[in-house]
Amino acid sequence: MPNRYFARVYVSLKPGYSDPEGEATAGALRGLGYGVEDVRVSKVYEILLEAKNRDEAGRLVEEMCKRLLTNPTKDDYTYELREME
Amino acid sequence: MPNRYFARVYVSLKPGYSDPEGEATAGALRGLGYGVEDVRVSKVYEILLEAKNRDEAGRLVEEMCKRLLTNPTKDDYTYELREME
Structure with missing residues (x-):
């Protein structure tokens, strides 16, 4: 029987x-008056998946x-994984 | 003179x-054959800003x-803050 895992995947340029979204x-x-030097936007996928083991x-x-x-050309990614009850 | 801070802001539904993007x-x-129960997508803003103090x-x-x-109606957010050199 498969187990359930929770993965949190961070995808950034x-x-x-x-x-462009960060810019x-x-x-x-800045238009609102904040002293902002730089903004980068990344995405997080929280995935509940089935697998035999870790x-x-x-x-x-x-x-x-x-x-x-x-x-793969322009994105980096990292992820965390934990087993669900 | 202002100091520089790095904020990482997590915005999730x-x-x-x-x-819709998670669905x-x-x-x-699933179409690719993965046993996926649920996906939620969040956004991370990495912001370099100026401020007098923490x-x-x-x-x-x-x-x-x-x-x-x-x-504010549909999003939750959390953030981490650190002072830059």
């Missing part, structure tokens, strides 16, 4: 890639990142 | 609010969240 946010914050869960999350959740 | 991602992952920096970040970064 690699350094050097421009971040727009920084511009809007090793398999990690392997599946890596695969999801490479196949769907990130653009 | 309040429980009970539907998350679409869950559907796509208290002011925290106050400014709270304000930014309420005025621009979140929708």
Whole structure:
């Protein structure tokens, strides 16, 4: 029977890639009068998944990142994994 | 002279609010064959800002969240703050 795992995946742009959403946010914050030097926007996916064991869960999350959740050319990712009750 | 602070702001939907991007991602992952029960997507803003001291920096970040970064009706937020060199 599979176990349930909770993965929190952080996807951010690699350094050097421009971040239009971050730039727009920084511009809007400056327009409101804040002394903002830089803004970068990242995404977090919280995924509840089934896997036989922790090793398999990690392997599946890596695969999801490479196949769907990130653009390997311009995104970096990290993740945390924990087993659910 | 102002100091520089780095804020990491996590913005997520309040429980009970539907998350179309999370649902679409869950559907796509299932389509690829993964045993995914649920996906929620959150956003992280990494903000480099100027403030006189840590208290002011925290106050400014709270304000930014309420005025621009979140929708108080449907979003929750938390943040971490550290002083830069």
